[in-house]
Amino acid sequence: MSHRFISPRTASKQVLEAIVRIMGGANNIIVHGFNGIIIQWSAGCENMYGWMCDEAVGKVVDDLLSTQFPEPIEEIHRQLRENNSWQGEIIHRHKDGYDVYVTSRCMVVKPSDGEAVIIQTDNDISDLKRAESEVNAREAHLRSILATVPEAMIVIDERGLVTSFSTAAEKLFGIQADDICDRNISNLMPNPDRDAHDDYIARYIRTGERRIIGYGRVVTGQRADGSKFPMELHIGETTANGERIFTGFVRDLTGRYKIEEDLRQAQKMEAVGQLTGGIAHDFNNLLTVISGNLEMIEAKLAEGPLSPLLREVQEAAGDGAKLTEQLLAFGRRQPLNPTLADLVQLVSSFTDLLRRTLGENIDLKTVIVGSNHNVLVDSPQLQNALLNIALNARDAMPRGGSLTTEIKRVYLDADYAKMYPQVRTGNFVLISVTDTGVGMSDEVKEHAFEPFFTTKDVGSGTGLGLSMVYGFVKQSGGHLQLYSEVGRGTTIRIYLPWVQAAATKADIADTRSDSRDVLPGGTETVLVVEDDARVRRVAVARLSSMGYKVIEASNAQAALEVLAEDQTIALLFTDIVMPGGMTGHELAKEARIVRSDLKILFTSGYAEPGLGGREFATPGSWLRKPYTAKDLAVRVRELLD
Incomplete structure (x- = not known):
């Protein structure tokens, strides 16, 4: 007025x-x-x-x-x-x-x-007022869209000056609309695109040649702090008041690229896991033959100059078995015996051993947050995993430092699961192990969980420690994360599914062999089913030397025929993974139909999830290759007695 x-x-x-x-x-x-x-x-x-x-x-x-x-x-x-x-x-x-x-x-x-x-x-001026009201409503609607649309939206004129900048664009680029409007859009681009941008627009206006307009493509954006990120850009064009205006929709691809990279890494680890698991399975069969024959030779050979050589070979075979155990752990094919455990008690009882292992120059701390940290886990395997992590931390702190273990309950929500597609949502118990060591470069972090990858000197490590941890955590239904920065240390986070109720199942007794010279035996009839002829001969020889009547079969179908003919068979000793279309698990089901009272003992060079001693095997009915004669003797008598 x-x-x-x-x-x-x-x-x-x-x-x-x-x-x-x-x-x-x-x-x-x-x-x-x-x-x-x-x-x-x-x-x-x-x-x-x-x-x-x-x-x-x-x-x-x-x-x-x-x-x-x-x-x-x-x-x-x-x-x-x-x-x-x-x-x-x-x-x-x-x-x-x-x-x-x-x-x-x-x-x-x-x-x-x-x-x-x-x-x-x-x-x-009623018509003018109505038109003005409609314009204001459309502007309010547009402002609402700009404020709520999840993808960043930017409008520029034909000179390249920003005329509109959405709320999502402010968050994405880290700059307020008032600070970028009326400035050139090239301020949001790194070079060489920044210097060439105005020429792109001028060339398009002059010749109609399209470089980006009308097409979606992936380009690089630059935030206000100078950091760069990949983005998907779609540009549309229209004319207003005789001038061209260009509207760009921007989608941040950082999260998608990370998910794709994590998926590629997971697929690679899965492929390597299958390969190493298969190798370990075959190698365990070889070790079974080697250690079994060595045992029988030692039993028949009087004490003399050859005895130390035999024991040394047996020790080497034992070391080989430990290596295959780590390979099986990485491939998630080790037999687990999960029981209910409170991680606080488990880690606390393990602390003294860690302190003696790490030495006096490393300060060991344990932080407990909250209570009720129950998980279903194979306790010895978890302690072995923590020991591997601690040993790596010790090697990363040659002049000493601190190693902190924190235990707390966490909830992984849907947003977290979107970042890590292999993770399910729910309640977990988190074990964080943090050292103040030299840290890892990006290249080392990329390969840290791969078997046989190590930064240590030749002869100082097998490169299987973290790969074993990775496989064990995955097989336990958990999730593993690695955070590290050169010069600032490393944190490894283990997420294990939290369970609420106490377990009612008693812990499986340790049936490892003792020092008795006389092996327990019997006169019952045992059917040995094994596709590897050398492994089968060792098993038959061992059982025969214990007094058992032994019948052998090379596959499941032959075993069923023997079971149908001989009603005196008291125990079925079978490998799980066999050729011929029928596994040891399927053989056991068919055998129980014929003989409901039949005792069954399973064995394998590896245990796949869902097969290995977890879902169908009763306590004591599992024996992992390579096994000793004492392991076999004790386990057979436990079942028959």
């Missing part, structure tokens, strides 16, 4: 009436006094408000038209008396009851023969 000073004019009533008659047909003119009583009412007002002249004259104008002023009427009258004029936007009510938006201009005229009057000229 503006004010303009107009000098008072003097005119007779007749002159005013003539002015209204002459101009009133084309203009909406009302003449009234300061008291608001209408003196003159033009034909234009009749068309605009619906009131005829004889209906309006003599009425108070603000009552007749239900006037809504932008400011108090007293203030308007004051301005009229001081400036002789006023103008502004007001709202009148039509005779039919709807609002009429007008711009009103009032001027004070002092007739020579009477009281001062106000000549009011009104112009209908």
